[in-house]
Amino acid sequence: xxAPTPFHARTLPLNTSLLYKEWAGCYAPKRYDIYVDREYxxxxxxxxxxxxxxxxxxxxxxxxxxALLARVMVRGFEKFAVGRVGYVCWCDEHGKVVDxxxxxxxxxxxxxxxxxxxxQGWLARQTRGLDVKIEDSSRxxxxxxxxxxxxxxxxxALVGGAIDGVKFFRALETRLPGQGxxxxxxxxxxxxxxxxxxxxxxNEHALALWDALLEAGAPQGLMPMGLDxxxxxxxxxxxLLGGVDYTSARRALIERQKSTPYELGFGWMVDLERGPxxxxxxxxxxxxxxxxxxxxxxxxxxxxxxxxxxxxxxxPHLATETSREGVPLYRGARQVGYATSRTFSPLLKKYLGLxxxxxxxxxxGSELEIEVTCExxxxxxxxxxxxxxxxxxxxxxx
Amino acid sequence: MAQQYxxxxxxxxxxxxxxxxxxxxxxxxxLVLERRHVLGGAAVSEQVFPGFTFSVCSYVVSLLRPWIIxxxxxxxxxxxxxxxxxxxxxxxxxxxxxxxxxxxxxRKEVARFSPxxxxxxxxxxxxxxxMGRFAKPVIDAPAPDPGSLHPLQIMExxxxxxxxxxxxxxxxxxxxxxxxxxxxDFLDEWFESPxxxxxxSVSGIIGTFLxxxxxxxxxxxxxxxxxxxxxxxxxxxxxxxxxxxxxxAIAAAARHFGAExxxxxPVQRILLEGGAARGVVLQNGDxxxxxxxxxxxxxxxxxxxxxxxxxxxxxxxxxVARFKYRGSSGKVNLALDRMPEFACRPGNGPHxxxxxxxAPSIDYLEKAHDEAKYGDFSSRPYLNIVxxxxxxxxxxxxxxxxxxxxxxxxxxxxxxxPAHWPERREAFGDAVVDTLAExxxxxxELILHRQVLSPWDLEQxxxxxxxxxxxxxxxxxxxxxxxxxxGWSRYRTPVPDLWLAGSGAHPGGGxxxxxxxxxxxxxxxxxxxx
Numbered sequence: 001x002x003a004p005t006p007f008h009a010r011t012l013p014l015n016t017s018l019l020y021k022e023w024a025g026c027y028a029p030k031r032y033d034i035y036v037d038r039e040y041x042x043x044x045x046x047x048x049x050x051x052x053x054x055x056x057x058x059x060x061x062x063x064x065x066x067a068l069l070a071r072v073m074v075r076g077f078e079k080f081a082v083g084r085v086g087y088v089c090w091c092d093e094h095g096k097v098v099d100x101x102x103x104x105x106x107x108x109x110x111x112x113x114x115x116x117x118x119x120q121g122w123l124a125r126q127t128r129g130l131d132v133k134i135e136d137s138s139r140x141x142x143x144x145x146x147x148x149x150x151x152x153x154x155x156x157a158l159v160g161g162a163i164d165g166v167k168f169f170r171a172l173e174t175r176l177p178g179q180g181x182x183x184x185x186x187x188x189x190x191x192x193x194x195x196x197x198x199x200x201x202x203n204e205h206a207l208a209l210w211d212a213l214l215e216a217g218a219p220q221g222l223m224p225m226g227l228d229x230x231x232x233x234x235x236x237x238x239x240l241l242g243g244v245d246y247t248s249a250r251r252a253l254i255e256r257q258k259s260t261p262y263e264l265g266f267g268w269m270v271d272l273e274r275g276p277x278x279x280x281x282x283x284x285x286x287x288x289x290x291x292x293x294x295x296x297x298x299x300x301x302x303x304x305x306x307x308x309x310x311x312x313x314x315x316p317h318l319a320t321e322t323s324r325e326g327v328p329l330y331r332g333a334r335q336v337g338y339a340t341s342r343t344f345s346p347l348l349k350k351y352l353g354l355x356x357x358x359x360x361x362x363x364x365g366s367e368l369e370i371e372v373t374c375e376x377x378x379x380x381x382x383x384x385x386x387x388x389x390x391x392x393x394x395x396x397x398x
Numbered sequence: 399m400a401q402q403y404x405x406x407x408x409x410x411x412x413x414x415x416x417x418x419x420x421x422x423x424x425x426x427x428x429l430v431l432e433r434r435h436v437l438g439g440a441a442v443s444e445q446v447f448p449g450f451t452f453s454v455c456s457y458v459v460s461l462l463r464p465w466i467i468x469x470x471x472x473x474x475x476x477x478x479x480x481x482x483x484x485x486x487x488x489x490x491x492x493x494x495x496x497x498x499x500x501x502x503x504x505r506k507e508v509a510r511f512s513p514x515x516x517x518x519x520x521x522x523x524x525x526x527x528x529m530g531r532f533a534k535p536v537i538d539a540p541a542p543d544p545g546s547l548h549p550l551q552i553m554e555x556x557x558x559x560x561x562x563x564x565x566x567x568x569x570x571x572x573x574x575x576x577x578x579x580x581x582x583d584f585l586d587e588w589f590e591s592p593x594x595x596x597x598x599s600v601s602g603i604i605g606t607f608l609x610x611x612x613x614x615x616x617x618x619x620x621x622x623x624x625x626x627x628x629x630x631x632x633x634x635x636x637x638x639x640x641x642x643x644x645x646x647a648i649a650a651a652a653r654h655f656g657a658e659x660x661x662x663x664p665v666q667r668i669l670l671e672g673g674a675a676r677g678v679v680l681q682n683g684d685x686x687x688x689x690x691x692x693x694x695x696x697x698x699x700x701x702x703x704x705x706x707x708x709x710x711x712x713x714x715x716x717x718v719a720r721f722k723y724r725g726s727s728g729k730v731n732l733a734l735d736r737m738p739e740f741a742c743r744p745g746n747g748p749h750x751x752x753x754x755x756x757a758p759s760i761d762y763l764e765k766a767h768d769e770a771k772y773g774d775f776s777s778r779p780y781l782n783i784v785x786x787x788x789x790x791x792x793x794x795x796x797x798x799x800x801x802x803x804x805x806x807x808x809x810x811x812x813x814x815x816p817a818h819w820p821e822r823r824e825a826f827g828d829a830v831v832d833t834l835a836e837x838x839x840x841x842x843e844l845i846l847h848r849q850v851l852s853p854w855d856l857e858q859x860x861x862x863x864x865x866x867x868x869x870x871x872x873x874x875x876x877x878x879x880x881x882x883x884x885g886w887s888r889y890r891t892p893v894p895d896l897w898l899a900g901s902g903a904h905p906g907g908g909x910x911x912x913x914x915x916x917x918x919x920x921x922x923x924x925x926x927x928x
Contacts, residue, residue: 035499150791315530347479
């Protein structure tokens with residue numbers, strides 16, 4: 001049975017739909033209301049708060065904390081100033097991606113790392129000869145994702161003007177308001193492609209944080225948001241999801257299910273010009289040969305989609321949540337890839353997808369076909385490869 | 399020699415801007431001239447009172463075509479839409495009805511008044527969605543031309559004919575009824591509860607001088623289900639920052655594609671040479687020349703104002719003069735100190751995050767029409783209210799709100815004569831506030847600022863002839879191949895190289911963008927700008 005997160009006492013009465021997902025062993029609201037659009041639009045126009053506590057979190061401390069990361073991760077963090085956050089993936093020795101997450105330097109000898117899957121064992125295996133302590137804070141530290149164009153105003157009301165100095169992918173260590181307020185870490189990170197922050201406190205202060213945040217957010221229209229709206233936003237932002245858009249090398253049953261960082265569009269993270277790290281030789285080889293597959297954005301031709309439905313005298317129909325069902329992509333008779341996430345963007349009025357393609361078909365503008373099932377019959381609609389992200393508002397980094 | 403353009407667009411309303419964006423996207427050199435200091439025409443946001451942004455005229459975005467949003471990439475240029483969540487109907491007896499996006503919730507609300515109607519609602523939605531599917535290809539393409547012998551036109555008529563005749567008999571019957579009946583008669587065939595029928599019937603009268611019992615008002619019910627057809631793509635919504643946000647996004651797209659846009663550049667007349675449009679003369683005397691001129695103004699202003707009757711064929715001039723405007727609505731915009739509370743459903747709930755109708759009964763609506771027939775504004779008018787600050791905090795200071803009231807009936811032709819509207823304006827505003835006070839008892843204490851716009855003001859300030867919000871009534875005899883005149887529905891005009899891109903062209907008004915886009919597409923396909 002999933003466990004409640006420290007925010008459960010507050011989110012349960014708000015979750016009128018009673019729809020939950022299991023996320024890393026925890027209850028996670030899918031949507032607070034049957035009608036999901038409200039949460040989506042609140043995210044893009046106001047501000048939303050999502051319980052992100054189920055994320056796995058690890059505290060890496062000691063003189064060799066940076067050295068451990070240098071050994072495990074595809075990029076190094078030793079040059080990161082205190083208060084800087086990095087997005088990163090890590091690989092097995094064959095250069096196949098195991099997981100992705102963020103690393104924040106909280107102090108010269110303290111890094112906090114997040115991951116989608118448990119990672120303590122993976123990290124521990126690689127500590128030989130290093131003076132570093134790995135502590136699992138997954139269930140002692142909780143997190144709220146505060147996202148949306150008004151999130152900065154909300155935080156200004158909560159912690160004051162200090163928030164204005166926090167740049168994209170930077171962290172702020174502060175305290176909850178009031179006498180003896182608990183330590184609060186704020187990172188300007190998120191999974192929505194919008195302006196946004198993540199707030200971290202130890203579990204015992206969870207409800208104090210929730211209450212203070214909701215009060216500060218009320219004038220800005222702050223609303224709680226579940227995973228369904230997030231899943232639409234992350235596709236618009238072009239963020240892939242482990243377990244949906246790629247399979248971890250630790251979970252893959254066969255070789256073809258695994259991916260390299262270059263295949264997933266994580267090539268920009270990989271720093272080969274440094275000391276040895278897990279998967280480096282394989283990645284150097286992959287880089288020189290070029291990846292066989294590429295991760296791309298897709299736009300499904302709406303007129304084609306309408307036409308397929310029109311044959312049955314039906315209006316086009318799409319679910320309001322992101323589909324995670326894999327669908328084949330064709331060039332002529334040949335299957336050249338597959339779409340892993342598909343969603344209709346309420347903002348862009350476009351039917352979008354994230355896909356893996358044979359690299360020769362992956363250039364932006366490349367035209368393919370996608371399988372569309374209508375009235376239990378298989379049809380095909382045209383799709384075009386698009387650059388990611390689909391939606392990239394200036395405020396995200398401003 | 400003044401600068402040469404491929405097209406000069408007169409009027410920076412949303413349709414003129416859409417047309418300019420499409421023409422510039424196709425590589426044409428375009429200039430847009432707007433009389434006011436701000437773009438958008440009737441789709442405009444202005445800070446009438448410090449800190450409060452009003453959608454001064456148009457207040458919701460109805461049916462803005464998704465293909466226009468996609469093709470012009472409007473979200474990239476700042477378009478942000480927020481769907482309406484509910485339709486709330488407060489009643490004077492302390493009861494209320496709220497229709498939600500969630501059909502189950504709506505069913506429960508309606509069942510309190512009639513369990514039978516609650517059950518019929520689903521059936522009605524299916525029937526109307528089937529009808530809406532036929533309406534959609536009509537509004538997304540230029541009107542057919544039944545008088546033409548051009549093979550393409552005949553093909554198009556056949557296609558539409560097939561589309562229409564392929565339907566089962568019950569659908570054909572339904573269609574005939576929709577096109578001929580009054581909204582009330584049509585709804586009577588489906589529903590029994592007046593509490594449900596009254597707010598549903600008003601969609602048939604908005605922007606017309608008809609009453610809910612006037613024949614021909616039923617078909618507008620379709621428009622509401624066309625939003626549903628677009629499915630998850632619900633097109634009824636607020637635009638962030640007010641409806642001017644839509645216009646600003648379109649203008650930004652147009653500029654991105656290379657269009658030049660000037661404000662405070664009123665056009666005095668369209669420059670004619672050998673009977674053809676060759677540019678415009680500004681009020682300051684400047685002459686600007688172009689290969690084509692596109693008017694975003696309404697047909698009366700365009701043809702009888704900017705061109706002049708003497709330059710038009712007699713029959714066409716007569717048709718244009720006959721085209722019905724007779725504006726019937728006004729607007730009251732309020733800046734509020736805090737959230738208003740309705741006595742029948744207190745609190746700041748989701749019922750306030752959509753549109754709110756003051757339409758307690760069919761007789762109430764019919765009485766409101768009666769007063770207008772004889773030249774008075776309704777003492778208890780139909781109101782369509784939105785409080786966009788509930789979902790878009792950017793339009794008011796924290797904790798404060800803007801309330802927009804669309805008011806019908808406010809006849810342009812009051813018995814004293816239209817020019818006497820300024821003397822009656824505040825009395826009209828009082829009637830609206832008095833009406834509101836019957837539902838929100840303390841409304842008067844909340845009002846920080848009140849802006850009242852009569853149909854006469856809409857004409858003077860926004861150039862809407864007789865204050866008609868749709869550039870001419872959206873009644874059946876003024877639609878499709880009859881809009882704005884028989885034989886001239888396809889954006890061309892009897893004046894060579896003068897085109898019509900505003901709501902006075904097919905498919906009509908509302909922040910739809912279709913006339914502007916279809917005009918541009920027709921111009922480009924016609925070879926006029928080759």
